[in-house]
Amino acid sequence: MIAALLVATLAAPAIFLAACFVGKWRERALAWQFLAPAPGLAAGIFGLSHAPVAVDFPGLGLSLTLDPPGALLLAFAALLWMAVTAALWRDRAPGARFGISWLLTMFGGLGVFVAGDLVSFYLVYALVSLPAYGLFAFSEDPEKRRAGAIYLAFALLGEALLLLAFALLAAGEPHGSARIADVMAALPASPWRDAALALIVAGFGMKIGLIPFNGWMPLNYAAAPIPAAAVLSGAGVKAGVIGLIRFLPLGVPMEGWGEALAALGFLTAFYGVAIGLAQRTPKTILAYSSISQMGVIAAALGLGLARGDTGAAGDMAFYGANHLLVKSALFLTIGAVASAGRLSRRSLVLAAALALSLAGLPLTGGALAKLASKAQFASGMPALLATLASIASAMLMTHFLIHLTEMSGEAAEDARRETPAVLIRFWPALALGALLLPWFFADAPGEALSLGKIWDGFWPVAVGVAAALGWRRSGLAAPKIPAGDSIVLYERGFARMMALGPVFETADARLRQWPAAAASLLLIVLALLAAASI
């Protein structure tokens, strides 16, 4: 049963994809692709209540796996994909180029949660990263093209780092198995442990926007149409989270690596808020909030790694799942607000609850997520930093709400145009769902309802909101920081590197002249001789 569901999780999008290659089926396949995540949803729900399973297909070298952390993220991601896809294709029929990019991204975005061996994981990870380019970058707008090129550059760099990491993981496994479970079991004793870990953190760090690899995310979300931004920020980024969960050796205490990752995570959490507060477009602010939230996840995983706590995997999967729902709902909120023009008081409360859920507002799913992270941020410095992160998040989300309500002109027009009408009509239901759904999946929801916990959750949010409002009242202007912050430096460096191109061209032209090539021929003979006689 579970094996069949696992296979269907990947097979369903694959079948829709195959149908796209037949001209007369393409349109229908794309229109009905919202059904493709259905087996994944079923598998996710099934897997939540069952022991971890692994299904191997030795002939294909393929292995699928489902454990509770993966199942939770899979279920939520599948739900999100289904809802947004159905709405998008009900309202308008995007072209084949967009549709196939969407389907490929969905394929990868579901597959990462069930891939059980290195090669399959690498494949689906590439799918969730690269085709997303087609969701936003084919445009006349040079800013969108720039965002696309930067996105691809980071995605490819991340792929390259991970490929090397996986090669080291595979080399460290003495029996030649490529199953993730086996290579991770062998990692702590592997001679390439440190190099592999560094590459894993860097590779997946690019996907979740850890500094200094965060710059692509704001550009991407600002360039993507709202439905695409919703699934990319919600489901897409979680590929990086599941990557860290799968490829950090959480069961074995590694203090150095754990603490380094935690430090990087906290740094990212605060950095994201700081830069986000200087932004003015709601989409960009949400992107920085994602960077900050992913920093919190990285910090918690780092602390779990330091203590050898396998529980961090499940906790952070829950934290990530909550972020998946809330962040995508927040993107849709931009569309809803833009269409409504002015928010009714009730809608404003709902939007505020949604936004502050990310800061752990009591009674929202965010409170549960915060509770789930408590095991990692139990005491001492981490606890303090986590509380500060909550306050910072509340500030940033208040900043977001302010700019959301003040949105006007072209930005509002774009947001209205991009968001399918169905999603706008059902926005309150979606928002409520995003707030409440986590309650059904939490380990101990009752705990979050105790007065003590409610107070613990409430005061940082209140402080954050007050600080943000006070700051606004004070009239102090934030420094102007371009969206993507550090990316500007990278672009400059890249331009410098591109300026080297003519140098290569000149060298090539010289080397391709007869005398040079003929001399090279003789030199190669001599070099081989010299090497052989060493």
Next chain:
Amino acid sequence: MNPSLLAGLVGAALVGLGLYGLIAHPHPLRKLLAFNLVGSGVFLVFGVVARRGAAAGYAFDPVPQAMVITGIVVAFAASALAVALILRLAVAGGDVSLDPQASGRRDDGEAE
């Protein structure tokens, strides 16, 4: 000086001359002659090899002779092909030179 040594030295000299031609002269006809010089030098080395009778038991090994004859045929065919190309190039009005500047320009021509 025994014949083997003489053949070897002459062979080496021919190869050396040919290598100079390989590097120095831009005109393809010169290159072709240089190739033939190197080739002749190599054939002489084969002669030395035959003379020494490397294959166990033969005073004079006939196998390298066969190889040299084959090699000469191959080199002849190569020369013929190259000369044909040079002629075609001259007739077609192209610059009969391996001068890199000219060829560098050619690379940017249109496809097909």
Next chain:
Amino acid sequence: MIAQPATTPGGFLLVLAVLLPAAGTLFSFALGSRAAEKIALGLTPVGFFLACLVAMKVAAAGAPIAYAIGGLPPPLGIALRADGVSAVMMVTASIIVAAAAFYARAKFATPDGVEESRGALTFWIMIQAIWAALNLIFVGGDLFNLYVALELLTFAAVPLVCIDGRPETLAAALRYLLFALFGSVSYLLGVALLYGLYGTLDISLLAQRVGAAPMVWTAAALMTAGLLAKTALFPLHLWLPPAHANAPAAASAVLSGLVVKGSFFLALRLWFYVLPALPTAAPGAVLGALGALAVIFGSVLALRQARLKLLVAYSTVAQIGYLFFVFPLAAGAHVWSPLGWSGGVMQILAHAFAKAAMFLAAGLVAEALGHDRIAGFRGAARALPLTFLTLGLGGLSLMGLPPTGGFEAKWLMLRAAAASGQWIWSLPILGGGLLAGGYVYRILAPALADGEAAIQARPERSREAIALGLAVIALALAFAPQGFFDFLEIGRPFASGSAP
């Protein structure tokens, strides 16, 4: 290597595989271009069938199959031998030759009412001659015999470059020929030295006799340098970009996909079959370093080309570089050697199929748009979806993204690099992938963007399908089962029997 019987059952298949296209060449010459086309096209399925038979025989025997010509065993006679890699290369060659031949029908058919067409005659003769020479290279067991095969290959490839007779293609062909000739004499000198030392040129006999003498190294260095000149390994690539970019697309596909692999195959034979017992780590590192330079230079130059065919040609310079990582990564009899070996052979195959597909597709693009300037590609993917799908799939393989043969090759090489502690090779492997990402992006991003490309002539569906078929094979290589890699180990000295 264990001494093998002179002729094994099925050995005559090797003779057939060489003689069939050779006979086709002669008959085509005698009967004219119209018949040549029919002969060449008719031979392709037969040749494919023969190659598959050879592969089956090798697989069934679990050992190389061999044929002693004239019943005379080495050292006096000449042996043909096919091991796992030979068989795989023969099948590959037959598929790519067939694809190029059927693709070329539109361009090289002899029109009705025309008695004779020189371009067509040249194409159909030379493609069969290339095929015969390649098969001889793949099964040749004697280094001098292989020299002749290598020369045949060059002589057949050169006319394909200048088939249209334009001055620039003639110049490109001349450069190719002359440089290749110096490569051949270098190889021949090495052969003479080896014969002088050991009195045989039979590969398996030599492998038993060679020792690490200075003269052996001299011979190896001369032979290798000669082969590198013909393989166009950086910095000996002066002839490749103009030759491959200016030849007709079908010819470019064969030249880039197969012909450069012929001389590379001999380099493999030399280092892994003749000299496997010697300490080859240091020369292997030199070859790997040249490969790394080729990857970086070729990729950067590909990034900077304005024309699609030149871009694809420079990408060949880069991809040839990857092949040379096999020397450091598969040397000796270590646990990781089979990984490196599999990776190297996989790179040959993946590049052969992907690059042939891309050249065929590039030809279609040039025909449809009337030019192949990348700057003029806006919206072209909408007009030519199958062709750009082919370019995209081929590009995926060049970038080493899954699921493609190119990925499989890099994955195996990286694992070998990690397991052998030679992590340094992972840098060019990954860096080249990133640069490949850059130049594939340069082709695809404008083509996929909005816009209306002016199509002058719609390419035939069948030709688009041929190119796409090759790209799909490059993709399918990613799913090669373990048995395939075991097959590649058949007949390799030091093969441990347990591949990755």
